[in-house]
Amino acid sequence: MRSTHASGDTALYTAIYVALKDLERRHRDGDLRRRAVVVLTDGEDTASSVTDEQVLDLAKRTGIGVYGVGLFGSEVPAAARPLNPEQSTFFFSALGRATGGQAHFLKTVAQLDGVYDRLAQELRSQYGLGYVSNNPAHDGRWRRVVVRTPTHLNLDLRHKLGYFAPKN
Secondary structure: OOOOOOOOOOOHHHHHHHHHHHHHHHHHOOOOOOOEEEEEEOOOOOOOOOOHHHHHHHHHHHOOEEEEEEEOOOOOOHHHOOOOHHHHHHHHHHHHHHHOOEEEEEOOHHHHHHHHHHHHHHHHOOOOOOOOOOOOOOEOOEEEOOOOOOOOOOOOOOOEOEEEOOEO
16 A cells, blocks of 8 residues: 555545445345445545535435545655545545444554454444334435434444435
């Protein structure tokens, strides 16, 4: 990784969007495996054909967890560092919260192994829960989801913030 040279434009939002669309299509075609997108990035988008809002909306609609790993520290060549790291941090934090994923912001390449180990462990140990809504409306609107665990207060509980209802 240290010997990799970054240059040129980056279509970060488009790459995430295309990955989500591909996983959504595979799910529709009968592939029922757990789905997640893990993104390693310097955070800078310079050439996307979609916006960050479009990526966030699609991620919420597909229900796919997105895990962002941003490398913003001094080991990243100055030319590859984002001009606005706050925007990247905000985007990946919002994406992680909305999808049940996570965002990690690293200062050094040496931190990557630990983060990837934790992500792999999390993806192996996730549980899926389902429920039937008592709202019969098929209006395509956003439904907020709240998850509580009254007896296990020390759990690291992370979940999607909601879902879009089916639309007739």
